[in-house]
Amino acid sequence: xSSLFNGPDDARGCFIEFQAGAGGxxxxxxxxxxxxxxxxxxxxxxxxxxLLDTAPFPSPTGxxxxxxxxxxxxxxxxxxxxxxxxxxxxxxxxxxxxxxxQKRRQTAFTTVIVTPVIEDDTADWKLDxxxxxxxxCRSGGAGxxxxxxxxxxxxxxxxxxxxxxxxxxxxxxxxxxASALNVLQSKIYARMQKEKAAAxxxxxxxxxxxxGEQIRNYFIDPKQIVKDNRTGFxxxxxxSILDGSDELxxxxxxxxxSLP
Numbered sequence: 001x002s003s004l005f006n007g008p009d010d011a012r013g014c015f016i017e018f019q020a021g022a023g024g025x026x027x028x029x030x031x032x033x034x035x036x037x038x039x040x041x042x043x044x045x046x047x048x049x050x051l052l053d054t055a056p057f058p059s060p061t062g063x064x065x066x067x068x069x070x071x072x073x074x075x076x077x078x079x080x081x082x083x084x085x086x087x088x089x090x091x092x093x094x095x096x097x098x099x100x101x102q103k104r105r106q107t108a109f110t111t112v113i114v115t116p117v118i119e120d121d122t123a124d125w126k127l128d129x130x131x132x133x134x135x136x137c138r139s140g141g142a143g144x145x146x147x148x149x150x151x152x153x154x155x156x157x158x159x160x161x162x163x164x165x166x167x168x169x170x171x172x173x174x175x176x177x178a179s180a181l182n183v184l185q186s187k188i189y190a191r192m193q194k195e196k197a198a199a200x201x202x203x204x205x206x207x208x209x210x211x212g213e214q215i216r217n218y219f220i221d222p223k224q225i226v227k228d229n230r231t232g233f234x235x236x237x238x239x240s241i242l243d244g245s246d247e248l249x250x251x252x253x254x255x256x257x258s259l260p
Contacts, residue, residue: 004256009116009193010082013047015183018071020057021090021109025099028057028067030108033242034091035071038084040244047077052169052179060099072167072183074117081116086230086255088114089215096221105221109214115190119182127185133157134180136173156180158188216251218242226251231258 005011016038020031035051042049052074057067075084090111097106135155153168154176165187167180219225224238231254240247 005079005082007082007085009118010079010085012081013074013076013117014081014084015052015115015117015186016073016075016084016087017113017115017183017187018068018073019111019113020069021111023106023108025057025060025067026093026095026097026106026108027110028069029065030091030093031057031068031071031110032066033093034110034112035068035073036066037242037244037248038073038075038087041248042075042077042080042244044244044246045077047075047080050074050076050169052167052183053165072165074179074183076117081114083252083256084114085116086252086258087112087215089213091216091218092214093218093220095219113187113190115183115186117182118186118189127158127181127188131159132181132184133159134177152176154180156184158184161188163187163191228255231255 016035018031018035020027023030035054039049039051050073052072054071055069057069059065059067090109093108094105095108096103100106133156135157136151137153137155138151152171152173153166154173155164155166156177157164163184165180165183167176167183169179170176213229215229217225217227217229218238218241219227220238224236226235226238226241227233228251231251233251233254235241235247235251237245237247241251
């Protein structure tokens with residue numbers, strides 16, 4: 001497999017951004033489920049994972065189930081970006097909703113965006129701080145009264161385009177600022193690489209060509225099926241894949257092997 005990781009950024013770590021789409025609590029649950037899937041996958045492969053930011057979604061049942069409007073995860077390990085860069089796109093899940101009193105099947109969507117970690121001088125572009133505005137705000141995650149009363153969360157905004165990243169992973173405003181700038185630089189770098197490839201007439205199916213493309217379906221009810229829209233991969237172990245098991249490895253291998 002190592003011979004397939006020949007992209008300029010494949011060896012790098014990666015940031016994964018999750019954004020729940022239409023579907024209310026079900027999409028917020030899918031957002032949390034995908035976050036767990038990639039976290040488990042990374043840890044199973046001996047990679048370091050770090051949750052940088054989450055935006056909670058209130059549970060309609062008042063329970064303790066994890067629901068997120070959005071989240072940002074960092075994974076560092078050998079070829080982390082190479083393994084996961086084809087995961088960019090819209091993920092769709094169909095299941096009987098635990099939030100529906102009539103127990104109907106509901107469709108949920110979450111957008112996933114994977115970008116390489118850019119922290120050194122090997123990239124051909126670096127973030128110019130005169131183009132960045134930094135805002136601080138109160139941390140909204142769990143952690144007790146100290147966290148809630150400290151303006152440690154940092155939002156980094158790229159002024160030319162309005163792209164923004166928010167990080168509140170630690171109580172240190174300095175550390176959160178550094179993480180936010182890392183994510184922002186990687187996000188803009190990935191977009192610029194995408195635009196450069198498009199200008200050069202790159203094949204439409206190259207990674208990241210359409211961040212709004214629906215790439216995979218997870219059917220939970222009445223039977224488990226996972227279908228990848230790009231590679232044709234199918235599996236009857238949907239829950240296992242969503243848990244980040246070795247069945248997900250099979251799906252990722254096929255995606256990487258199909259890169260142009």
